[in-house]
Amino acid sequence: MAKVLYTAAMSLDGYIAGAGGDMSWMAGHAGPNPVAGELIATTGALLVGARTFGGDDPHRGTEAEGKAFGGGWDGPQFVLTHNPPAEPIPGVTFFGDLDTALAAAKAAAGEKHVLVLGAETARGCLEAGALDEVVVSVVPVLLGDGVRLFEHPGGTNVKLERISLTYTPQITNMWFRVLG
Template sequence: MAKVLYSAGISLDGFMTGPGGDMSWLTPYLGPNPQVEALIPQIGSLLVGRRTFDGDDPHKGGEGEGKAFGGGWEGPQYVVTHNPPDTTITDVTFVDDFGSALAQAKEAAGDKYVNVLGAGMGRQCLAAGQLDEIFVGIAPVLLGDGVRFFDLGGGNVKLERISQAELPLGTNLWFKIL
């Protein structure tokens, strides 16, 4: 059965994007990351929020632009939206219901991870009790504003650290939801 993993690169002050959804801040921190490279083959599908799907790309201008993990991963993506585009996009399914999208993503992932992309999707998975793990790469930068990695509005979620890795360009933390 698929596990649901929320992953992202964030600033030390907890922002996934800068003001206005800017992701260019992340580009200097996209260097080699052995944990991410080992994780990518374990991902069976993506569950993506529409704002993230349409959003800025830290790989802009490079060969990985517009591709999951900068081109390191290919497979089925399930984008939650009430406004699907008119055109078909290979390997992308637009779904208007979170529960249905998650179920489809889990089925497609098989025994691999459903990787969640986007703050809204991460929050919805956690609220639904469907989030198993969190992987975050913390870049040594303070953004001061933008979209927060988690904005729970209160509450307490207990975590158990699975791993921690210090890298030249930041720190990775991996947690299991208790």
């Protein structure tokens, strides 16, 4: 059965997107990352939040624009939104509720991972008890504002167990199991 993983690149001060959802900050920090390669190879489907799907693209203006992992991964995407586009998008299915979208993503992934992209979608998976692991690639930059990796109004205490810690000259990768 598919594991559900929340994965994100994050600034040192805890942001996965800059102010207004800006992702252009990542373009100057991309580089070889074995953990990203592992995720690409083991992913069977993406579960994507509407803000992430329609947000700023770190590959804007390049051949990789609009492609998952800059074109490094291809497969089914399941997007949570209450406003699907009028025209269908090949390889993308839109859902209005998390449970149905998650079930479809898991079925499509088979034995591979479902990668969750988007902070609100990840929080929903966590609150539903459906999030198995969290993979964060910390990028050496400070953004000062934007979308946090995880935000829970009023606070919470989600226990995690570190599975691995790896690094490259540009990125520190932290992989955790969600304990509850």
